[in-house]
Amino acid sequence: MARNISYQQAIGEALAQEMERDETVILMGEDVAGGAGSPGEDDAWGGVLGVTKGLYGKFGDRVMDTPITESAFIGAAVGAATSGLRPVAELMFIDFMGVCFDQMFNQAAKFRYMFGGNAETPVVIRTMYGAGFRAAAQHSQCLYPVFTHIPGLKVVTPSTPYDAKGLLIQSIRDNDPVIFCEHKALYTLEGDVPEEAYAIPFGEANVTREGDDVTIVTLGRMLHVAHEAADALAKEKISCEVVDLRTTSPMDTDTIIESVENTGRLVVLDESHPRCSIATDVSAIVAQEAFGALKAPIRMVTAPHVPVPFAENLEDLYIPDAGQVQQAVRTVMGKD
Amino acid sequence: MPLSKDELLKAYRMMKTIREFEERLHVEFATGEIPGFVHLYAGEEASATGFCMHLDDRDKIASNHRGHGHSIGKGCDVDAMMAEIYGRGNGLCGGKGGSMHIADLSKGMMGANGIVGGGSPLACGAALAAKQLGTGGVAISFFGDGASNQGTSMESLNLASVWNLPCIFVVENNGYAEATSSKYSVACDDAADRASAFNMPGVVVDGHDFFAVYEAAGEAVKRAREGKGPTLIECKLNRYYGHFEGDAQTYRGKDEVKNLRATIDCLDRFRAKVTSADLLSEAELDVIDGEVAALIDGSVEKAKAAPMPAPAELLTDVYISY
Numbered sequence: 001m002a003r004n005i006s007y008q009q010a011i012g013e014a015l016a017q018e019m020e021r022d023e024t025v026i027l028m029g030e031d032v033a034g035g036a037g038s039p040g041e042d043d044a045w046g047g048v049l050g051v052t053k054g055l056y057g058k059f060g061d062r063v064m065d066t067p068i069t070e071s072a073f074i075g076a077a078v079g080a081a082t083s084g085l086r087p088v089a090e091l092m093f094i095d096f097m098g099v100c101f102d103q104m105f106n107q108a109a110k111f112r113y114m115f116g117g118n119a120e121t122p123v124v125i126r127t128m129y130g131a132g133f134r135a136a137a138q139h140s141q142c143l144y145p146v147f148t149h150i151p152g153l154k155v156v157t158p159s160t161p162y163d164a165k166g167l168l169i170q171s172i173r174d175n176d177p178v179i180f181c182e183h184k185a186l187y188t189l190e191g192d193v194p195e196e197a198y199a200i201p202f203g204e205a206n207v208t209r210e211g212d213d214v215t216i217v218t219l220g221r222m223l224h225v226a227h228e229a230a231d232a233l234a235k236e237k238i239s240c241e242v243v244d245l246r247t248t249s250p251m252d253t254d255t256i257i258e259s260v261e262n263t264g265r266l267v268v269l270d271e272s273h274p275r276c277s278i279a280t281d282v283s284a285i286v287a288q289e290a291f292g293a294l295k296a297p298i299r300m301v302t303a304p305h306v307p308v309p310f311a312e313n314l315e316d317l318y319i320p321d322a323g324q325v326q327q328a329v330r331t332v333m334g335k336d
Numbered sequence: 337m338p339l340s341k342d343e344l345l346k347a348y349r350m351m352k353t354i355r356e357f358e359e360r361l362h363v364e365f366a367t368g369e370i371p372g373f374v375h376l377y378a379g380e381e382a383s384a385t386g387f388c389m390h391l392d393d394r395d396k397i398a399s400n401h402r403g404h405g406h407s408i409g410k411g412c413d414v415d416a417m418m419a420e421i422y423g424r425g426n427g428l429c430g431g432k433g434g435s436m437h438i439a440d441l442s443k444g445m446m447g448a449n450g451i452v453g454g455g456s457p458l459a460c461g462a463a464l465a466a467k468q469l470g471t472g473g474v475a476i477s478f479f480g481d482g483a484s485n486q487g488t489s490m491e492s493l494n495l496a497s498v499w500n501l502p503c504i505f506v507v508e509n510n511g512y513a514e515a516t517s518s519k520y521s522v523a524c525d526d527a528a529d530r531a532s533a534f535n536m537p538g539v540v541v542d543g544h545d546f547f548a549v550y551e552a553a554g555e556a557v558k559r560a561r562e563g564k565g566p567t568l569i570e571c572k573l574n575r576y577y578g579h580f581e582g583d584a585q586t587y588r589g590k591d592e593v594k595n596l597r598a599t600i601d602c603l604d605r606f607r608a609k610v611t612s613a614d615l616l617s618e619a620e621l622d623v624i625d626g627e628v629a630a631l632i633d634g635s636v637e638k639a640k641a642a643p644m645p646a647p648a649e650l651l652t653d654v655y656i657s658y
């Protein structure tokens with residue numbers, strides 16, 4: 001039975017159901033058990049995101065507050081994953097990967113291959129990304145392209161409550177390290193989510209809107225911007241197909257290519273910086289695999305190659321918006 | 337060395353400016369006009385002041401997310417700080433940084449920091465530069481009990497000791513890192529206990545007592561200036577507001593803050609001490625109170641009236657190839 005719940009609740013529910021199902025699933029992170037050792041209410045915070053609220057009460061010491069020591073606790077989650085647990089660690093903001101990157105990309109990412117297939121590292125690192133909260137340069141980045149670059153990591157960017165639950169359950173059941181990227185602007189987004197547990201397989205993009213003229217490939221929060229643009233463009237008699245990648249690694253190139261072969265035009269919409277990004281990656285794959293189908297050069301709509309500014313007007317300019325997407329679509333349609 | 341009357345007045349003005357700045361931000365934040373995350377330093381003023389009173393233009397500080405007090409202590413312009421917090425074009429960082437990234441390199445304020453534990457390595461670098469260039473300067477890293485657990489903090493202690501740097505590490509232990517208690521997160525009794533492992537003095541002071549902080553800071557600064565190396569000082573203190581503005585603080589004890597304010601306010605203590613010892617009069621302190629209130633009023637008014645950054649600023653101050 002589906003109910004209308006938020007992205008935040010969907011993530012919390014996935015965690016609770018998987019912890020119920022499998023007692024090797026544990027959670028760790030800063031304040032995820034609500035603030036250990038503090039004199040006030042128990043479980044006062046469910047992490048800063050509120051996602052884990054209530055889980056400490058249900059699962060006790062399987063939900064652990066950590067000191068601020070990302071290198072050690074992310075690494076401990078990785079080590080525990082090679083030793084019989086299935087940890088889900090919360091790295092509060094994706095920006096903080098700077099503190100613990102070694103454990104993610106030199107350790108977790110490498111074991112299975114480097115040890116000749118003899119290791120499994122079923123760890124999930126949940127982390128919050130994205131601009132729009134006036135949180136400035138060190139709390140607003142979209143760093144999933146960096147993880148996507150690294151073989152051995154799986155990278156997930158859910159755009160809806162339904163996907164958040166299904167993809168998180170898949171992440172927990174998966175035997176590889178997964179970086180699960182939650183956009184901070186989506187936590188309050190509501191949508192239909194089945195009560196029962198379900199897993200959405202990795203590497204299956206979602207065609208969220210069908211159309212004939214232009215393919216818009218996007219992910220995460222930008223899916224909603226793509227839909228806004230597609231709605232507006234429909235009034236101009238331009239029909240957009242929207243493809244939500246869901247996971248950037250593995251990436252569903254078949255669905256992208258199939259769509260571009262039908263429409264003949266591609267706009268890639270990504271909130272991260274333009275260089276070495278999901279936008280360049282998708283563009284390169286289409287240029288290589290479906291060049292013959294293209295009726296116009298590919299357009300990328302991304303944030304500019306600058307850190308995220310604090311001032312409200314600058315941050316609003318920074319984030320790609322529907323107007324820019326519409327402009328890019330008109331350009332590939334030869335209508336600008 | 338006892339403080340001169342001028343120094344006492346300066347210290348009081350510094351503490352009071354920090355307090356008023358933060359109290360006012362608390363009020364203004366609630367109106368919804370201030371964007372982003374704001375972490376207030378109210379309650380902790382004696383720490384920034386006790387240290388910064390010893391510093392001059394040669395010296396540098398690295399701060400953290402709770403950085404307004406350190407910034408004021410190191411001489412950042414209050415109007416420009418306020419404008420920055422409002423995200424205005426005339427802010428200290430042109431509106432690009434905000435509360436969490438206030439910096440004024442010309443004043444030796446190397447930056448507040450959004451990354452917990454980000455400051456201490458930078459302070460080591462500033463101390464190294466002072467040493468190499470022979471400026472006689474020292475560097476101070478201010479960080480919290482939570483940050484004291486970060487790898488970068490421990491690595492910096494070791495590096496400063498190995499390189500015998502003129503660096504001072506100040507753990508401002510306010511009992512919490514967000515909602516998590518320092519009693520839980522810090523494995524030793526006092527964060528300062530760690531100093532011995534890195535072969536440097538470790539000192540615990542009452543961070544509500546300006547005079548205690550001032551004295552401990554003086555010794556550490558002297559030691560650093562004389563080339564005798566780093567010191568770790570832990571100030572035990574309290575924050576009067578939430579981790580950030582908007583924090584309901586249900587993890588804190590009932591009436592905890594109310595009791596703290598009533599019993600161990602650093603400004604009240606300072607006032608009681610200097611007036612009972614006849615060092616300063618109530619009237620002299622009241623004059624400062626009035627001047628500070630006017631300063632903060634003016635800074636808020638000016639910040640609200642100031643223009644946003646020009647849109648073209650989005651693409652300045654960074655190399656862009658496409």
Ligand SMILES: Cc1ncc(C[n+]2csc(CCOP(=O)(O)OP(=O)(O)O)c2C)c(N)n1
Pocket residue numbers: 030068070092096099401402450451452453479480481482483484510512513514579
């Ligand atoms: C590397 C990193 N991890 C986590 C955070 C989130 N965070 C910001 S402030 C804070 C608590 C810091 O506590 P403490 O060092 O004691 O300073 P206080 O806030 O008490 O002044 C946390 C966890 C961060 N900004 N950077």
Ligand SMILES: [Mg+2]
Pocket residue numbers: 480481482508509510511512513514
């Ligand atoms: Mg603290």
